[in-house]
Amino acid sequence: MSDLVKSALPGARAEGSVTVEEMGLQGMVTLRADLLASGAAIAGVTGAEMPGIRAISAGQGCHVAWMSPDELLILCDHGRAGAMVADLTAALSGQHHLAVNVSDARALFRVAGPAGPLRDTLAKITPADMSAEALAPGEIRRTRLQQVAAAIWFESATEARVICFRSVARYVFDLLAMSAKPGGAVGYH
Amino acid sequence: MLTFTCPYCGVTACETELSPGGEAHLKRFGPGSSDEQFEEYLFLRPNVKGVHFERWRHAMGCGKWFLAARDTATLEVFGTYSAQTTEPPADIIAAIRAKRPDWSLT
Amino acid sequence: MSTRLSTGGRLIDRSRKIAFTFNGKRLTGHPGDTLASALLASGQTIMGRSFKYHRPRGVVASGAEEPNALVNLGQGKTHEPNQRATTTELFDGLTATSQNHWPSLEWDIGEVNALLPRFLPAGFYYKTFIHPRAFWKHVFEPFIRQSAGLGKAPDPKQTDPDRYEHFYAHTDVVIAGGGIAGLQAALEAGRAGARVILCEQTAHWGGRAPVDGVEIDGKPAEDWINDTVQALEGMENVHLRLRTMVAGVYDHGYILAYERVADHAPAADTPRHRLWRIRAARVIAATGALERPLSFPGNDKPGVMLASAMRDYITNWGISPGDRTVVVTNNDDAYRTALAIKAAGLDVPCIVDARPEADGPLVQEARARGIRVLTGMGIAGVKGLRGVVAVQLCRQAGEGAVVEDVVCDAVAMSGGWSPVVHLWSHCGGKLTWDKPGAFFRPDHARPPTDQNGEGFVVCAGAADGALHASECLSNASTMARNALTSFGKPAPEAEVAKAAAAHEAPLAPIWVMPQGAGPKKRSKMWLDFQNDVKVSDVQLAAREGYESVEHTKRYTTLGMATDQGKLSNINGLAVLADALGEEIPRVGTTTFRPPYTPISMGAIAGEARGEIFQPLRRTPLHDWHMDHGAYMEPVGHWRRAYCYPRKGESHRDAVNREINATRGGLGLLDASTLGKIIVKGPDAGRFMDMLYTNMMSTLKPGKCRYGLMCSENGFLMDDGVVARLDEDTFLCHTTTGGADRIHAHMEDWLQCEWWDWKVYTANVTEQWAQIGVVGPKSRAVLEKLGTDMDLSNEALPFMGWSAGKLGGFDTRIFRIAFAGELSFEVSVPASQGRALWDALHEAGKEFGVTAYGTEAMHVMRAEKGFIMIGDETDGTVIPQDLGLDWAISKKKEDYLGKRAQERSHMTDPARWKLVGLETLDGSVIPDGAYAVAEGVNANGQGMTQGRVTSTYYSPTLKRGIAMGLVQNGPDRMGEVIEFNTTKKPAKGEAPKTVKAKIVSPVFYDPEGEKQNV
Incomplete structure (x- = not known):
């Protein structure tokens, strides 16, 4: 069955001032709930502290990202997303909430390279401030990549992640690859 | 190219990350309302030059609607605030008064 | 004739030569040359032709303000018209051609226009090309078209091979201009710890100071510039950018800067231009000042140049503009040019100074060097056809009686300087008239304001009116420090370098030379060189009643050339003010709009x-669609397969085949684009009842219901099938283009109106691939794949849904039928979509499985009389118009749109309503056709009584079918009405129409026997 399950752009990869790669299948769960009231129940499932505003925190085999005051995005193994939804639903029973598997609705990219060119590459296509002070590892920024919605965070100074909707994965990959083309160095960040 | 700070996620977003939603604090009139009330609710907008309360959605961001008090002529922003309110909060009123002493909420 | 001096030229590398061509002629220059300096070095003084009179023109300036030396740059794919030779850095292999001439630059037929200037005065086009009307098409328009436009338009068949990009930057301060003022401002901002982007539009730091002989702290300006640039490069918070022009300042500290990354080195694998989209707290415009021409007769002849430009050509590029140059001025600064010419070993026969007296240090130095200085004098005329042979001198105070001819081959003119206040003005900064300097400068009390209501732009140095070097640096320091303090980044105390240059006596404002020139002379005084606007034109406009400077601009085209009035505006409005008897500040300026100079369309488009x-x-x-030859169509941003034509098959044949295969056996449709939104919560039912016109709260889990959504205006905005997943949860299907819009609509009402309702939504459109499995064999193929669900009509009836495994895939199956056949919509996680699609094709082989596209879907739904949002609706249609009353709950007190649908216009019985239409001859009614009615309206136009909304050839019925909105339509069943067509009637005949009978919109299987099996 596994070879029948495909991410948006399997194996897509571009090299330039930075390397852009589609990361394959990634489990993602959208959880909408009263985050103040349900923090403990959620932590019980994810093992992660409730992230603060725009923060992304690590849990047991998963990451929890703050999306809005009543929305989290939980990143886990693709195969675990269904169970994650079930576990969250069980943990939050009796509480108004919505947990839904959105793994296949998205595409995830790794953008990696030297710190400056990495931030420069992203700054060609997003109006969000890509400086290290404005977007440090541990924070997730929802914004746009030119004409489509996306979320960006840094795993480290030299590696960023980009999430977008699955249908525009090709567009976002092409944008990133174009921005990373050799010869386009800016030297700003 | 305006910027607003989303009161929900704290991001200072540029206009291209937002979508506008027109005048804020409209009172909805549904079935049972008079033609005049419904017309006013649906169509009649003062189109003010000066202090204006308006709706914006952080569409390319946290997705939340928020409200903003802005001068439509100078584009000065007095503040942004939660959409879950039927009238501008006191701190916004105070911020406007501090800059526009002659202004009043009518 | 201009030529290269044997020595000098601070910007050129004489050790190397590079080759270029101009009008096919092979020429050489040095690295560091601009195209203009290289052309001058080659003796090419005529560089273009003016727009209206095709007068020969030489270069008049040395920078962005150049109006004359515009060329076609590049060839073929890289060809670009209207490039300024003065800002084009020379590179090896550059090709340029001159513009706006026929047959050649030297000999131009259009020059005859120049012999008839009194026939082409201001407003000529407005006055002439009016009557008779019949002349427009064959006489006026071809004439205007032939003479319109500068340069050669790029070939639309060629694709620009270059790459462009945007760059978003966030910073504290943007400094525009890398002259000494900009560098000083950057020092202050850098020391204050502010993040700084310093942009310089040319390839060099330091601006004019080195050319003007400025000394800073007792050393040549160049030393200080080098030291300062080095100091700034050492600051981590300061970013320096050459070849980058700040093009515009916009609201809330948004700035566009235009970086010409590779124009000077086109071979490199780099983006050609980069558009910087910057957010900054403050903008410091250290944009300097531009010299103004003097308005004397013949001031447009090749060889007449701005004094500062001539100085630049001599000092920066080692150019001799001519052997004998007359300098004409109203100020002391131009004497620097005379001294520079002298220092280069060339002759200055005289300096013509319009002021009654001149005695400043520079004047004295000129006299000491033996230059003849004539005061109170002006120029009455310039002799020479394609260059300067001599100038005629006259008294400035008189009418222009010639007192002396001075033989010369170049003229340097200076009418004073105007600060470049564009960036201050773009966002509404106001100006004040500086009487002693005769220029507009920023009014500090009325700056452009930002989101905090604070001034966010300052001008520094010459741009602020501090024209003289001695005040420039201290002004820049002060203005920068004020700006920094105003947003909480005060700069530490530091010594400001002392700049020094020779003292200058005040200028005399001279707008017309000589003062009392008659009409003939005034009609030879050029204000706008490119557009051929003269003093006489502006005066004529004033006489004809044009009092507003904005109107005069458009009437005369003053300042509308590609230099946007950089040279001409102040002179022009001074002439206008004089003609109107007004003060200059009362007449005011035209609006300064971005960009400062033109930027490329490529940069604007960026990567897009x-x-x-x-x-x-x-x-x-x-x-899969692409691999199977699908013809794709856009639906919003989606690409959907329209049909899958086989080799040699027309689209229409493909559509018919797909429909027949589906109705006859098994069709598969990619329905993944359908919007899917989860609505969940204790108040979900209540919310659904408000969103949809139907009662959704009563829907049972496991069931589906077709629903309509209206705006508060009552108009139908979306439709789709709702499935109740469980007591708390609904799944709403929306139209293909509608998911994001409808999700936003839901969130709007939840967040802004009913925020106390416990409802969450999630847009899961892309989580699922959705496949329509359609046709009499649909159940068979699903059962063949193997499933743990009971798909029988009893267990899963029409409008039911079920979840389970299908051939090993995790699916939801909805029993819905848009085509009117037995059909199932199978939903599967997107990652498994392709595999299921392939499995269905494999299993469906024995049933003649056929993929069908959106057009077959459209035809089949029309055969069933199902409406399509966007076809039957257009934002003015309510559900009642479409006979959908059955889907509108009568029980509900309220739903979005209900009150609006009670308005008198909505309940008018004469509204156009949905019916089916059958042509009597079986043909297909043209799309968008109107039903004609008796009589004409007040405008003499034929009346209408309806229109076609969907029209197709039905392969099932083998005839044309249509749906349409017809006045009182449902009450007129069987009546025959006529629709207009696009067929051309024979001469004298009435327009062709097609007759159609009003019928039920359900053409196929009205009892639903096909779908309910």
Whole structure:
């Protein structure tokens, strides 16, 4: 069955001032709930502290990202997303909430390279401030990549992640690859 | 190219990350309302030059609607605030008064 | 004739030569040359022709303000018209051609226009090309077209091979201009710890100071410039950018800067231009000042140049503009040019100074060097056809009686300087008239304001009116420090370098030379060189009643050339003020609009071209469609398969085949683009009842219901099938283009109106691939795949749904039928979509499985009389118009749109309502056709009584079918009405129409026997 399950752009990869790669299948769960009231129940499932505003925190085999005051995005193994939804639903029973598997609705990219060119590459296509002070590892920024919605965070100074909707994965990959083309160095960040 | 700070996620977003939603604090009139009330609710907008309360959605961001008090002529922003309110909060009123002493909420 | 001096030229590398061509002629220059300096070095003084009179023109300036030396640059794919030779850095292999001439630059037929200037005065076009009307098409328009436009338009068949990009930067301060003022401002901002972007539009730091002989702290300006640039480069918070022009300042500290990354080195694998989209707290405009021409007769002849430009050509590029140059001025600064010419070993026969007296240090130095200085004098005329042979001197105070001819081959003119206040003005900064300097400068009390209501732009140095070097640095320091303090980044105390230059006596404002020139002379005084606007034109406009400077601009085209009035505006409005008897500040300036100089369309588009011009949304099955020859159509940003034509098959044949195969056996449709939104919560039912016109709260889990959504205006905005997943949860299907819009609509009402309702939504559109499995064999193929669900009509009836395994895939199956056949919509996680699609094709082989596209879907739904949002609706249609009253709950007190649908216009019995239409001859009614009615309206136009909304050839019925909105339509069943057509009637005949009978919109299987099996 596994070879029948495909991410948006399997194996897509571009090299330039930075390397852009589609990361394959990634489990993602959208959880909408009263985050103040349900923090403990959620932590019980994810093992992660409730992230603060725009923060992304690590849990047991998963990451929890703050999306809005009543929305989290939980990143886990693709195969675990269904169970994650079930576990969250069980943990939050009796509480108004919505947990839904959105793994296949998205595409995830790794953008990696030297710190400056990495931030420069992203700054060609997003109006969000890509400086290290404005977007440090541990924070997730929802914004746009030119004409489509996306979320960006840094795993480290030299590696960023980009999430977008699955249908525009090709567009976002092409944008990133174009921005990373050799010869386009800016030297700003 | 305006910027607003989303009161929900704290991001200072540029206009291209937002979508506008027109005048804020409209009172909805549904079935049972008079033609005049419904017309006013649906169509009649003062189109003010000066202090204006308006709706914006952080569409390319946290997705939340928020409200903003802005001068439509100078584009000065007095503040942004939660959409879950039927009238501008006191701190916004105070911020406007501090800059526009002659202004009043009518 | 101009030539290269044997020595000098601080910007050129004489050790190397580079080759270029101009009008096919092979020429050489040095690295560091601009195209203009290289052309002058080659003796090419005529560089272009003016727009209206095709007068020969030489270069008049040395920078961005150049109006004359515009060329076609590049060839073929890289060809670009109207490039300024003065700002084009020379590179090896550059090709340029001159513009606006026929047959050649030297000999131009259009020059005859110049002999008839009194026939082409201001407003000539407005006055002439009016009557008779019949002349427009064959006489006026061809004439105007032939003479319109500068340069040669790029060939539309060629694709620009270069790459462009945007760059978003966030910073504290943007400094525009890398002259000494900009460098000083950057020092202050850098020391204050502010993040700084310093942009310089040319390839060099320091601006004019080195050319003007400025000394800073007792050393040549160049030393201080080098030291300062080095100091700034050492500051981590300061970013320096050459070849980058701040093009515009916009609201809330938004700034566009235009970086010409590779114009000077086109071979490199780099983006050609980069558009910087910057957010900054403050903008410091250290944009300097531009010299103004003097308005004397013949001031447009090749060889007449701005004094500062001539100084630049001599000092920066080692150019001799001519052997004998007359300098004409109203100020002391121009004497620097005379001294520079002298220092280069060339002759200055005289300096013509319009002021009654001149005695400043520079004047004295000129006299000491033996230059003849004539005061109170002006120029009455310039002799020479394609260059300067002599100037005629006269008294400035008189009418222009010639007192002496001075033989010369170049003229340097200076009418004073105007601060470049564009960036201050773009966002509403106001100006004040500086009487002693005769220029507009920023009014500090009325700056452009930002989101905090604070002034966010300052001008520094010459741009602020501090024209003289001695005040420039201290002004820049003060203005920068004020700006920094105003947003909480005060700069530490530091010594400001002392700049020094020779003292200058005040200028005398001279707007017309000589003062009392008659009409003939005034009609030879050029204000706008490119557009051929003269003093006489502006005066004529004033006489004809044009009092507003904005109107005069458009009437005379003053300042409308590609230099946007950089040279001409102040002179022009001074002439206008004089003609109107007004003070200059009362007449005011025209509006300064971005960009400061033209920027390329490529830079504006950035990366958005070709494949990534727009995001194309692809379904998980996209590759299959492409592999199977699908003809794709855009639906919003989605790309959907319209049909799958086989080799040699027309689209229409393909559509018919797909329909027949589906109705006869088994069709598969990629329906993944359908919107899917989860609505969940204790108040979900209540919310659904408000969103939809139907009662949704009563829907049972496991069941589906077709629903309509209206705006508060009452108009139908979307439709789709709702499935109740469980007591708390609904799944709403929306139209293909509608998911994001409807999700936003839901969130709007939840967040802004009913925020106390416990409802959460999630847009899960792309989580699922959705496949329509349609046709009499649909159940068979699903059962063949193997499933743990009971798909029988009893267990899963029409409008039911079920979840379970299908051939090993995790699916939801909805028993819904848009085509009117037995059909199932199978939903599967997107990652498994392609595999299921392939499995269905494999299993469906024995049933003649056929993929069908959106057009077959459209035809089949029309055969069933199902409406399509966007076809039957257009934002003015309510559900009642479409006979959908059955889907509108009578029990509900309220739903979005209900009150609006009670308005008198909505309940008018004469509204156009949905019916089916059958042509009597079986033909297909043209799309968008109107039903003609008796009589004409007040405008003499024929009346209408309806229109076609969907029209197709039905392969099932083998005839044309249509749906349409017809006045009182449902009450007129069987009546025959006529629709207009696009067929051309024979001469004298009435327009062709097609007759159609009003019928039920359900053409196929009205009892639903096909779908309910």
